[in-house]
Amino acid sequence: MFKIRKLLALVTGKALIALSRALGGQGTNLPGRLASFIYPPLLSELSRNITGACFMVTGTNGKTTTCNLAAAIIREQGFSIVHNQAGANMLAGITTAFIQNSDLLGQRTHDYALLETDEANVAPLLQIIKPRYILITNFFRDQLDRYGELDITVKLISSAVKGTGIELILNADDPLQSNWPSLTGLKCLYYGFDHTAYDNLDSADSRECRYCMLCGHELEYSYYHYAQLGRFQCPHCGHHNQQLDYVGSELSLEDGIAFKIGDLHLESRLQGFYNAYNILAAATLALESGFGKDIIKRAIASHQPAAGRMENFIIGGKQVFLILVKNPTGFDQSLAMLTGDIHTKNIFMALNDNAADGRDISWIWDTQVELLARSEEKITGLICSGQRSGDMALRFKYAGLDTSKIVIEPYLRKAIERTLGLEGQVTYILCTYTALFACRKILLRLRDR
Amino acid sequence: MAKFVIAHMYPDLMNLYGDRGNLICLQKRLEWLGQECEIRKCFLGDQVDLGKTDMFFMGGGSDREQELVFQDLRTRSEELWQAVQDGLPGLCICGAYQLLGEFYKAADGTIMPGLAFFGLHTVAEPGRLIGNILIEAEIDGSPSSIVGFENHGGRTYFDDPELKPLGKVLRGFGNNGKDKTEGLLYRNLVGSYLHGPLLPKNPVLADFFIHAMAERKRISIDVRLDDGIETIAHQQVEKMLA
Known part of the structure; x- marks a missing residue:
C-alpha cells in the first residue's frame, strides 16, 4: 500500500539533509527527528531493508573509529552499507543515516547496517532494531552528567540486552564487562590483548573500576594496558578476565600500529594503544561475521583517520593535527602522544x-x-579557547x-590564528565535540587560503 | 617554610567528577606561598593520625563505593568528630557530604546510616539536580560568590535549625532544590554538592582553608597570589548564569 506519510517523511528528511549540506552543516540529527515525527514507524520500516545483518557498536571511547574500520572492511568486500556519521549516534542521527541511504519509496535494500549507538540510546534502539551483534568498546568516564x-x-545497557538473544562482542580487558555472561544470560565473545611491551604495573589515578563487579573487593592487576584495561583477578571471589576468543598479540605501536590475531597480521596508519583496541574490535566483528582475512587486512591497512581523529593538515608549510577529546582517558592518550613528539609545539585546546x-x-x-610540564621547554604556548x-x-x-x-x-578563529602564529614546528589543535567541526572548517579555510 | 599534610580519604573510591582538583589546588597554592604540602592518601583500613593532619578531603562516590567507605569510616568516627570540633579543616563533596548526616534514603527505600555528625539527612528523589550553580557565601566575614557544577539525585534537608549552610543559592539547586540553601559550614568543615572542582575557580574558599590550616599551626601567611586566570574562569560561569 502506498503510504503518503512515509513518502512525506522521506521527502522532508532528504530535503533537510540536502539543505543542511548546502548551508555547510553536517545534516545529522534534525532530518531524522522531523521525519520520524511525520511518520513514526520510519526507522523500523527502513531497517527491514537490510538483507544481511545489523551491527550495533556502543561504549565510551572508540565507537566512531571502530565503526569506520568495520565499514571499511564491509565496503572492501563490495557490500552496500548504512552507517551513521561520526558522532551522530542518537536515534535521530541513526534515522538520518537510513533516510540518506533510502530511495523515496523507502524500498532500497542494503547488505549491512553499522550503527554507532550512544550508550543511552541502546535501549530505545533495541525496541526498533534487532542487531546480529552488539559490540562494546569500553566503559570510561564520559559526559557523566547525562546519566549519573x-x-x-553499565546497568542501562546490560538490562536492555537481557533476554534479547543477541550475541555480544565484549572487551575482555575491561573489568566492567567481565561479568556479562551471567549478568545478561547472552552468548558473549571476548576480544583483548595479551601482555604487551606497553603495559605497566601501576596506573593513573582516575581508574574507573578497581573493585570486583561481583563481590566489591579490590581487584589485583598483574598489569595494566592503560586506564582500567588489563589483566585482573579478585583475591576474594576469584573472578577474573574472561577467556579470550580473539587475542591481539605481539603489539607494536612504533610508526603506526601492528599486531596479530592468530595468523592474521594487521598493520595500520592509526596511532596509539586505544586505536589498537579499535582495530582489534572491528577485526573481531568481521572475523565472527565470516569476512575473509585478506579483506580485513587490506581494509585496515588502507584506512585513514577520520575528522578529529588525528587528522593532519599542512598550513603555511607546517604540520597541524586536529584531535577530538571528550573524556579523561582520551585526553590522556592524546597528551601521551603529544609529549612523545620531539618537535617544538604550539598547543590549542x-x-x-x-x-x-x-x-x-x-x-x-x-x-x-x-605530563605536559615534563617537556615544557618544547611548548611554545597553550592557547585556551571555547566556552x-x-x-x-x-x-x-x-x-x-x-x-x-x-x-x-x-573565540575559536582568533585563538587558532594566534596558535598558528607561534613559532613551534608542529601545532596540535585539541577540542571537544561541539568545537570540532568549527575548528576543522577554520583549518580548512586557512589551508586553502 | 612549614609542611602541611592533607589527608585524601579513599582516593580510589571517593573521587568522582574531578574532585581531586581540590587537592591539586590547595597543594599548588601552598607551594606558591612558599610552603610545602603533602597529600597523604588514606585507603580502606589505613591508620590515620589526625593529630599530624592539617586537613582532610573526601569526594563523591557511587552508592556501592559509599557503603564500603561508611563501614570503614565508622570505626574512626569519634576521633574524626573530635578533630572537627577542635577546628580541623575538612572538605566533603557530594557523597562525602551526605555521609556526615544521619542517614541516606536510597530510591528503593533502603536506609543507609551516616556518621550522624550533624542533624541532617538525605533522600534520593526522582530526577537528578544537574547544572552550573552560583551561590553567595560568607567567607571570613565577607560575602563571596561561589560557582560550581552540581549533579546529585539526593536531596539534603537540615533537621537541626542551628545548622548553617555554606551559602545561599542564587542560580541552581543546592541542598534540595527547595530551600535555597547549599552545603554546610561548621567551624572549618565544609560540606557541599559543588564539583567543578570547587576550589580552583573559587580561590577565596581555597584560601579560607589555607588560613585555617596556618592558624592552627600558628604561622601567618599573608602573601596574596595572582588570581587572574582563576577570576576569568569564575566570571565565565557567572556570566553564563546571569
Missing part, C-alpha cells in the same frame, strides 16, 4: 560545555595534564605550566 554515574550506564560535550567540565581535572577557556587555562596553570605561556581567547 558509570554504574548506571577548545573546551565547550554544550550537551554534546558534556555540561560538566570537571573531567579535565581527572587528566594527567602534569570554558578559563577552566582549561586554570587546569594548565595548576598542572604547573608557566602562566606566561597560557593564553585565554574564547
